[in-house]
Amino acid sequence: MSYKDEMYCTKSHEYVVKEDGKYVIGLTDYAIEQLGDIVFLELPAIGDEFEKGETFANIESVKAASEIYMPISGKIIEINEELPDAPEMLNQDCYEGGWLVKIESNAAESEFDDLMTYDDYKAELE
Amino acid sequence: MVKQTYLHNEHVKLGAKMVDFAGWHMPVQYTSIIEEHKTVRENVGVFDVSHMGEVFVSGDDATAFLNKVVPQSIDKLPYEKAVYCQLTKPNGGLTDDLIIYKLGIESYLIICNASRVDEDVNWLSLNARDFDVKIDNQSHNYSLIAIQGPKAINLMQKMGYNIENQKSFTIKSVAIEGIKLLASRTGYTGEDGFELLIRNNDAEFLWNRILEKGQEFGIKPIGLGARDTLRLEAGLHLYGNDLNEDTTPIEAGLSWSVPKDKKEDYNGKDVIMSQIQYGTNKKLIGFEMLDRNIPRHEYEVYFNKEKVGEVTSGGVAPTSGKNIGMAYVKNIAEICPDSIIQVMIREKLHDAKVVKRPFVQKRNRV
Numbered sequence: 001m002s003y004k005d006e007m008y009c010t011k012s013h014e015y016v017v018k019e020d021g022k023y024v025i026g027l028t029d030y031a032i033e034q035l036g037d038i039v040f041l042e043l044p045a046i047g048d049e050f051e052k053g054e055t056f057a058n059i060e061s062v063k064a065a066s067e068i069y070m071p072i073s074g075k076i077i078e079i080n081e082e083l084p085d086a087p088e089m090l091n092q093d094c095y096e097g098g099w100l101v102k103i104e105s106n107a108a109e110s111e112f113d114d115l116m117t118y119d120d121y122k123a124e125l126e
Numbered sequence: 127m128v129k130q131t132y133l134h135n136e137h138v139k140l141g142a143k144m145v146d147f148a149g150w151h152m153p154v155q156y157t158s159i160i161e162e163h164k165t166v167r168e169n170v171g172v173f174d175v176s177h178m179g180e181v182f183v184s185g186d187d188a189t190a191f192l193n194k195v196v197p198q199s200i201d202k203l204p205y206e207k208a209v210y211c212q213l214t215k216p217n218g219g220l221t222d223d224l225i226i227y228k229l230g231i232e233s234y235l236i237i238c239n240a241s242r243v244d245e246d247v248n249w250l251s252l253n254a255r256d257f258d259v260k261i262d263n264q265s266h267n268y269s270l271i272a273i274q275g276p277k278a279i280n281l282m283q284k285m286g287y288n289i290e291n292q293k294s295f296t297i298k299s300v301a302i303e304g305i306k307l308l309a310s311r312t313g314y315t316g317e318d319g320f321e322l323l324i325r326n327n328d329a330e331f332l333w334n335r336i337l338e339k340g341q342e343f344g345i346k347p348i349g350l351g352a353r354d355t356l357r358l359e360a361g362l363h364l365y366g367n368d369l370n371e372d373t374t375p376i377e378a379g380l381s382w383s384v385p386k387d388k389k390e391d392y393n394g395k396d397v398i399m400s401q402i403q404y405g406t407n408k409k410l411i412g413f414e415m416l417d418r419n420i421p422r423h424e425y426e427v428y429f430n431k432e433k434v435g436e437v438t439s440g441g442v443a444p445t446s447g448k449n450i451g452m453a454y455v456k457n458i459a460e461i462c463p464d465s466i467i468q469v470m471i472r473e474k475l476h477d478a479k480v481v482k483r484p485f486v487q488k489r490n491r492v
Contacts, residue, residue: 039442040418062159065420
């Protein structure tokens, strides 16, 4: 099974996928494609807590700076430590190797209401 | 209505990402800005810059007229030579920056920024009242293709260009691939290269010929994204960012393009001359970040905890991998090459070192 089969996406192009009781969060391939060459990434610290929709990371391509929002609320328990030193890796793989953070979350069911499956998300973009 | 160049279909066929820029639908990148940038630094790239304006100025008073609207001494410009200059306002601020080419006796070509063509033509017309001069905006009839990079000359020769020793900043009437055109040895990248002025109907044919014959030199089409990173590294100003109606050539660090001994009066001369003599309140500096953070247009600049200015252009420099920028700051002696300033990025101050422009060695002097 790949991330694309199991993940949920936001309108602002983040994905969240459940893995071993944790949630893995990243940016979709569409988002990366739109940004172009990624040259900067700033991730939060382990232990930081965020509400759904809050900015938890910053990303920049050659063209522009963008914020990355929490798809669901939760507490950061792991970050992809290598990425801020080599953010261009996101242009190759933004899923298995290019996830951003892992969180623990007690998000209510309702927080998932506006999330889409990858297929629905792609359809929405057309 | 957003305008399209005569090469629009070619860009779409090449899979370019298109954006609206200065009223035109233009390619921002074809594959990757960084890859395109490196292609121009190492090999050769081709750009569609047909959005730029072409204004012909002729008539008995053409030289005297141009002398009145720019600080440069147009009367000293030799035949087929080009000069970088600015259209100044009475306050010394800039309507635009441009290149003027001398095409013949009392006959000139102005190439100006796409976003400023209308303002420029209005301003020129307003100033033309007492002169016998014709101002002919031909922007809609011409396309402009730039070939830039160390291998630009090899590609030009392969396409039949046979002029020995065409110097930098000159323009020649030549035939390439059977098309008569004006070839100017200029550009906006810091590299050697040419800008080819052609009739719209020849644009598609020439563009495809350039891509075909450029293959052996590793040519790639280059979008506006890399055009911006290339010019920034070369320390070249972008009107709207680094220049505007409230910045003078002296404040912008363009004193080299302002003759000190010009006799004739021109718009803003008293302000500009007084700034040369007594100094300016602000100055344009170059800087490089000391961490991974990227400076961007309008970010605030600090020195000794005091806000001293704003970033005008900023971004990554793909050649060095550093993050660089230009900023207008208060003109104090302590802010000079090697001094440390701070840029406010996401509500935090990040250290940067003041450096001299250009950020890369220019290689366009031939």
